Amino acid sequence: MNSKLPKTPAVYVKSKSFRLADVDPDDITPFANRPDDKSDVAPRLLELRRRLSELQELLYAEHRRSLLIVLQAMDTGGKDGAIENLLTGVNPAGVQVATFKAPTSEELKHDFLWRIHAQTPKRGHIGVFNRSHYEDVLITRVHGLIDAKTCQERYDDINHFEQLLTRNGTVVLKFFLHISKDEQAQRLQARLDDPAKNWKFDPNDLKERAYWDDxxxxxxxxxxxxxxxxxxxxxxxxNHKWARDLAMSEIVVAALEAMNPQPPKVDFDPKQQVIV
Incomplete structure (x- = not known):
């Protein structure tokens, strides 16, 4: 991972003593001092989108490596919106987006990573996981579907799986979109209040909200x-979608810059080619 990360509100988890409670979901520094103080956001986002489009084209042309972006969040955390913003202007031919719901009966016949590995990005592609293999150490743990020993074993399996990907040319970036419980309540209520957004509301979200602390x-x-x-x-x-989008874009572009993808060398002399 590139050690020269851009300055964002994002927290890079480096310590076993990391505490999620120490991260303020409202943090917008160094982007602005107030949530409404975002005059430079639009120009910077446009610049990042243009650069991401350029880097994606080079990654696709190089066709040797790939980038995997993993997104996790509590319900209403903004995964869909974050993906939409990040991929605006990117050539869809070079992108793979996978969403992982409850496993099917066929998937349950295999190890928990079986269905995940099949969705990892091909060489030259950017892959996005909207929820991921981490569901198997989150919802399964919260609802007591696995015990502590199995959970620890799955952490080890995940680490080995991601190491396998990186050794084979896939750069892995994982984002947890951190919102507060109050913000989730406001977003759920907004879905109920707006008839055009009623379809987004799932009564099951209220059941899961009861397990917030877990x-x-x-x-x-x-x-x-x-x-x-x-x-x-x-x-x-x-909590502030514009800051979320900007932070993610900064980190993804920085990662691709560090990869420095290069187009392949052609096996002909362009100067000797004549178009008639």
């Missing part, structure tokens, strides 16, 4: 155990 602990433990130099976890303060 999920916070499960996330904290997963972040502690599964953040490494080559597959880091970033906690993105996400």
């Amino acid at each position: 999920y916070q602990q499960a996330y904290e433990d997963a972040l502690r155990h599964c953040s490494s130099k080559d597959a880091p976890w970033f906690v993105i303060p996400a």
Whole structure:
């Protein structure tokens, strides 16, 4: 991972003593001092989108490596919106987006990473996981579907899996979009109040909200155990969507800059080619 990370509100998880409670979901520094003080956001986002588009084209042309972006969040955390912002202007031919719901009966016949590995990005592509293999140490743990020993074994399996990906040319970036419980309440209410957004509301979200503290602990433990130099976890303060989008874009572009993808050399002399 590039050690020269851009300055953002994001927290790079580097320590086993990391505490999720120490990260303020409202943090917007160094972008601005107030949530409404964001005059430079639009120009900077446009600049980052242009650069991301250029780097994606080079990655696609190089066709040797790939980038995997993993997104996790509590319900209403903004994963869909973050993906939409990040991929604006990117050529869809070079992008793979996978969403992981409850495993099917066929998937349950295999190890928990079987369905995940099949969705990892091809060489030259950017892959995005909207939820991921981490669901198998989050919801399964919170609802008692696995015990502590199995959970620890899965942390080890995840670390080995991500190491396998990085050794084979996939750069892995993982983002936890961190919102407060109050912010989640406001977003859930907004879905109920707006008829055009009623479809986004899932009554099951209220049931899961009752496990808020348990999920916070499960996330904290997963972040502690599964953040490494080559597959880091970033906690993105996400109460303010514009700051979330800018922070993620800064980090993704910086990672691609560090990869420095190069187009392949052609096996002909362009100067000798004549178009008639």
